[in-house]
Amino acid sequence: MWSPERGWLWWSPRKNDYTIPHLRDGKVWNHNQQRYEMLDLITMGRIDQAWKVLIHGPPGVGKTWFANTFPKVVAADLEGSTERYDMARLDLRNAPLEVYDERNQVDKAATSVMNFLRTLGREDHDYQTLCVDTLDWLEPKIWEATCKRLGILSMESLGYGKAYLEADEEWEKFLNALNFLHRKKDMNIVLLAHTTTKIVNDKDFNEFHRHDIKLQKRAAAKFVEWAELIGFLTYDTYVSKKNGKETSKHDGDRVLIVQEDGQYVAKNRFGYQGEGIQPVNYDTLRERLYG
Numbered sequence: 001m002w003s004p005e006r007g008w009l010w011w012s013p014r015k016n017d018y019t020i021p022h023l024r025d026g027k028v029w030n031h032n033q034q035r036y037e038m039l040d041l042i043t044m045g046r047i048d049q050a051w052k053v054l055i056h057g058p059p060g061v062g063k064t065w066f067a068n069t070f071p072k073v074v075a076a077d078l079e080g081s082t083e084r085y086d087m088a089r090l091d092l093r094n095a096p097l098e099v100y101d102e103r104n105q106v107d108k109a110a111t112s113v114m115n116f117l118r119t120l121g122r123e124d125h126d127y128q129t130l131c132v133d134t135l136d137w138l139e140p141k142i143w144e145a146t147c148k149r150l151g152i153l154s155m156e157s158l159g160y161g162k163a164y165l166e167a168d169e170e171w172e173k174f175l176n177a178l179n180f181l182h183r184k185k186d187m188n189i190v191l192l193a194h195t196t197t198k199i200v201n202d203k204d205f206n207e208f209h210r211h212d213i214k215l216q217k218r219a220a221a222k223f224v225e226w227a228e229l230i231g232f233l234t235y236d237t238y239v240s241k242k243n244g245k246e247t248s249k250h251d252g253d254r255v256l257i258v259q260e261d262g263q264y265v266a267k268n269r270f271g272y273q274g275e276g277i278q279p280v281n282y283d284t285l286r287e288r289l290y291g
Helices: 063-067 113-122 135-150 162-166 168-184 217-226 282-290
Strands: 010-012 017-019 022-024 027-029 052-057 073-077 088-091 129-133 188-201 207-213 229-242 245-257
Touching: 052 063, 052 207, 052 217, 063 073, 063 129, 063 188, 073 113, 113 168, 129 135, 129 168, 135 162, 135 168, 135 188, 135 217, 162 168, 162 217, 168 188, 168 217, 207 217
Parallel strands: 052 188, 052 229, 073 088, 073 129, 129 188
Antiparallel strands: 010 017, 022 027, 188 207, 229 245
16 A cells, blocks of 8 residues: 555554555654664665576577576577577477466466466576577567457557557566566576667768667567666678678677677676677676676
């Protein structure tokens, strides 16, 4: 219950009183009526906690391989891309986002994306990293759930993009489950996505190619805000000249770019401002970010 004077209050039938955390007279009180000063709740220093990561790149560049270098990975495999790797996985290619029974209640015994996340949150296990492979293969399941909830045939049925606005409900449900695993289970969350290339203009109206996350723009914006590290995984290219023509080539070496420069979506909240990460693996990435 919300009180304008006291803030959020929780009612406890056992104690017949409001339990913590609650505000009274501008102070924070616990259930023993001991007062805490707000300043006592301030913490300092870097918190070494699990990561929230989004990796995007072109097909076949090694996104799944890179995710598998994280500690004790389990994958929500939505496209079958983990089969060539020695890793724990649950095949969710044919599973919906959520399953409901005849009473329109969530069927918690069915195989679904959300039930997999609930199981990881509820059961004891040794997994330290959840890999979602990939977001753009999850998106049709999100849309299917939205259409079913609204009773429409497709996301274009409502017009003016209203169905994509409605899909926020399904995306938030998914994100809340990820946040629970991150906070309560201290699991790294590694989301993989393919890249789409767009032609955009700079401030001087010069055209250039920008590599973006292959999601509908509202969904993409959510994950860009949510992630504390976004890496663009690509090949380390060089320019080759032949018969007077310049072409871009690579030798198979990969580089992880974690700083935005206009050509691709990338960021990090670790203060890293160096070159692209090489070799591409979890240990090197951690060393560079924490170095």
